[in-house]
Amino acid sequence: MLIYKTDGLLGLIGDKERGKELRHTDRWIIPTITLVVMCSVMAAVGMLPGIPPLLDSF
Numbered sequence: 001m002l003i004y005k006t007d008g009l010l011g012l013i014g015d016k017e018r019g020k021e022l023r024h025t026d027r028w029i030i031p032t033i034t035l036v037v038m039c040s041v042m043a044a045v046g047m048l049p050g051i052p053p054l055l056d057s058f
Helices: 016-021 024-045
Strands: none
Touching: none
């Protein structure tokens, strides 16, 4: 089993140098948009606990 030391900012695959090269868009905006889209789809089909589906066909 390999254990990697993580000192500082990490990139997408755990590479510190890649993390330093990422722009603000790559680091925050794209993942945030992805999270919002995924949560919206889950809400639409009724996969979120306690929330009825937003679309009747599901």
